[in-house]
Amino acid sequence: MASARVLGLSLLLLLLFLGSFGCRASVPLPLVIWHGMGDSCCNPESMGYIKKIVEKKIPGIYVLSLEIGSNLIEDMENSFFMNVNDQVKLVCDILAKDPKLKGGYNAMGFSQGGQFLRAVVQRCPTPPMINLISVGGQHQGVYGFPRCPGESSHLCDWIRKMLDLGAYTKTIQERLVQAQYWHDPLNEEEYQKKSLFLADINQERCINTTYKKNLMSLNKFVMVKFLKDTMVDPPASEWFGYYRSGQAKETIPLNETSLYTEDRLGLKEMDQAGKLVFLGVEGDHLHFSKEWFYKNILPFLQ
Numbered sequence: 001m002a003s004a005r006v007l008g009l010s011l012l013l014l015l016l017f018l019g020s021f022g023c024r025a026s027v028p029l030p031l032v033i034w035h036g037m038g039d040s041c042c043n044p045e046s047m048g049y050i051k052k053i054v055e056k057k058i059p060g061i062y063v064l065s066l067e068i069g070s071n072l073i074e075d076m077e078n079s080f081f082m083n084v085n086d087q088v089k090l091v092c093d094i095l096a097k098d099p100k101l102k103g104g105y106n107a108m109g110f111s112q113g114g115q116f117l118r119a120v121v122q123r124c125p126t127p128p129m130i131n132l133i134s135v136g137g138q139h140q141g142v143y144g145f146p147r148c149p150g151e152s153s154h155l156c157d158w159i160r161k162m163l164d165l166g167a168y169t170k171t172i173q174e175r176l177v178q179a180q181y182w183h184d185p186l187n188e189e190e191y192q193k194k195s196l197f198l199a200d201i202n203q204e205r206c207i208n209t210t211y212k213k214n215l216m217s218l219n220k221f222v223m224v225k226f227l228k229d230t231m232v233d234p235p236a237s238e239w240f241g242y243y244r245s246g247q248a249k250e251t252i253p254l255n256e257t258s259l260y261t262e263d264r265l266g267l268k269e270m271d272q273a274g275k276l277v278f279l280g281v282e283g284d285h286l287h288f289s290k291e292w293f294y295k296n297i298l299p300f301l302q
Contacts, residue, residue, distance in 0.1 A: 029106050029130060030062040031301055032095065036111025036136070036286070037178070040075040041067040047110070053290060057298055062100045066091055066113075079112070084180045084197040088116060092124035101127045106301055108133040110286060111231075114223075114238075115139050115181060119201045121218060122211040131300050133222040136232065136286055140242035140257070141183025141198045144233025168194040185243035203264035216266040222277040222300055224288075231285035239278050240267065 031054060035047045042048045042065060051063045068078040068087055078087065095101055107129050109117035114137015121129040166172060167182040173196045180197035184190065192204040199205060203212070215221070225238035236242060240254035254260050260268050270276050279296055281288050 028058050028061040028302065029104060030064065030101050032101070032105050032107045032117070032129075033063065033065040034091070034107070034109045034113030034117050035065070035075075035079070036109075036113050037079050038076060039079065039110070040072045041065040042072060050108075050110075050293075053293070054298075054301065057294065058302060061301075064098065064101070064105075066094070078177075080177055081175060082177065083174055084116060084119075084177055085200075088119045088123060091116070091120055095120070095124065095127055098127075104128045104130050106131045106133070108135065108297075108301075109137055110135045111137065112177070112181065113137070115198070115201070118215070119197070122201055122208075122214050125214045125217065129218065131220045131222065132218055133224070133297060133300055134238070135224045135297075136226055136229070136238055137223070138181055138232055138237040139223070139240045140202070140237040140259075141181045141195075142178070142233055142237060143183055143185060143243065143248055170194075183237075183242065185245055185248050188245050202259060207264055212264070212266045216270055216275075218270070218275060220275055220277055220300055221270060222279060222297075224279045224281060224297075226285050226287065227280050227282055229285045 033041075033047055033050060035041060035043075039046050042051075047065045051065050054063055055061060067075045068082065068090065069075045095105070104127055107117045107120070109115070109132075114134030117129075117132060118134065118137070118139065121132055163172075163176075163179060163182060167176075167179040167184070168190050172179045173194060180195065182191075182195070183198060192199050195204070201211065223239050225235060226232075227235075229235040229238070232238060234241070234243060234251050236251040236253065240257070240259065241251050242257060244250045244252050254267065255271070259265060260271075263269060267276065277300075281292060281296075
């Protein structure tokens with residue numbers, strides 16, 4: 001009788017174990033968000049809104065919207081004036097210390113946050129980034145500063161003047177974020193020599209095999225281009241295209257650039273493996289509907 005009870009209890013415990021194992025819900029991958037120029041981590045009309053709709057559609061997801069600074073004002077100011085390399089290092093430290101990210105995470109960058117997160121995956125493979133979604137990121141840089149978002153018009157006017165004076169002077173390169181991804185197609189040599197950020201992550205001076213290996217470790221690299229973008233000059237940069245060198249009128253797609261043909265970043269190999277995803281959305285810079293986001297972006301986060 002005792003042995004029967006023991007056997008029955010053992011079977012009950014086994015069933016309970018198997019039942020709890022079978023019903024255990026899979027935990028969604030965390031999401032890291034980096035905002036764009038003049039924005040902040042938690043603006044309820046931008047990053048706060050994105051965080052909210054992602055959490056609504058993916059219950060239980062951990063969303064980290066990066067704050068670069070100790071408060072929202074510093075976060076916004078640093079999007080203009082904090083050295084990008086220092087920002088990337090800071091973010092790498094934040095991600096490495098977050099226990100919720102140790103198993104890997106997806107990343108989504110908006111506007112300049114797109115190329116900044118690309119620098120994160122190239123430079124900091126731990127914790128591992130699984131998918132990178134760049135929403136309007138300027139991966140080949142910009143050669144124009146037509147307008148600014150939000151209430152930062154006075155800053156934009158000042159930045160335009162600084163860029164006109166000399167984007168590649170040491171002081172402006174070190175202190176002005178937008179100068180660090182300013183790509184002058186009329187003077188490629190100066191850009192390659194003096195760009196502190198973009199020329200480095202795009203392997204313009206030398207080939208860092210670690211950068212290439214780390215970027216190629218992504219499962220998917222999704223690039224969103226706004227087909228009526230009046231903010232980014234040229235919009236082709238959002239799909240890694242750019243002006244043909246030596247002039248500023250004709251643009252060429254990624255597969256005609258030296259970055260692709262020489263495969264300095266591994267983009268050609270990634271493309272052939274189906275890892276690059278090019279999405280177009282009708283509208284101006286960062287203008288998209290909730291429905292478009294759910295249909296086109298959400299599948300890469302689930």
